[in-house]
Amino acid sequence: MPELPDVEGYRRILADEGEGRRVDEVRVADPGVLREVTPGRLRRALRGRRIEAADRHGKWLVARTDGPALLLHFGMTGRLVGCPADDPPHRHDRVVFDLDDGRQLRFRDQRKLQGIRLAGDRAAVDRLLAGQGPDALSVDAAGLDRLLAGRRAGVKAVLTDQSVLAGLGNLLADEILWRARIHPSRRTDGLDRAERRRLADAMRRVLRDSVRAGHVPTAGVWLTAHRDDAEPTCPRCGGPLRRDRIAGRTTAWCPHCQPPP
CATH class of the missing domain: 1.10.8.50 (Helicase, Ruva Protein; domain 3)
Incomplete structure (x- = not known):
């Protein structure tokens, strides 16, 4: 199960692969990992946005863009993978983010116990994390x-x-x-x-x-x-x-x- 050090590793992947890059496309292979957001809304909110910062609080990963923020929780079996766009798809790749440099970020999860949330602004991020203790x-x-x-x-x-x-x-x-x-x-x-x-x-x-x-x-x-x-x-x-x-x-x-x- 991903714990703090695993999620910190995913934060580094997000920072190295994503910071400063634009999201060209969002492809949802399995909406079962989306929480309180539809595939269409997620796509419209993130397409064309630039990833500005990768943050972590406890087991939560926060991808901040020049618009909304994306919150990822990896549950028991989730992970974030950075790879070239021509890498073969994995059967547990649930959401794929195409970046403007030809690489991808993939949310990969077998059991789908948690998943991805969308927050419109910093206040919305704070509300979603309000029940968490200090990191x-x-x-x-x-x-x-x-x-x-x-x-x-x-x-x-x-x-x-x-x-x-x-x-x-x-x-x-x-x-x-x-x-x-x-x-x-x-x-x-x-x-x-x-x-x-x-x-x-x-x-x-x-x-x-x-x-x-x-x-x-x-x-x-x-x-x-x-x-x-x-x-x-x-x-x-x-x-x-x-x-x-x-x-x-x-x-x-x-x-x-x-x-x-």
């Missing part, structure tokens, strides 16, 4: 303390709640909690000052390295590399990992490094 990449230790203050839910549920903190998904939350040595079902209001500091440090390091890679890394020293093994083991202590549903998601943790509450 996780912008939150420091003091900011995380403020976000956690007074919350009683399990810490994984809080970290993955986009209205609290935008951008963290299942893989990132498990990685951060494993590095901070905090069990994912610990109540947030039960974390002491040292644990909250470890959590903030782990979040900063995991996001920094993930954004650099453009995805949640699967190197051997990462929990992510082992969580789906047949017999997963902790890359830190070598003990067996546990897997269960916590906060509604399949969760991996080390019972030795992350003692249960």
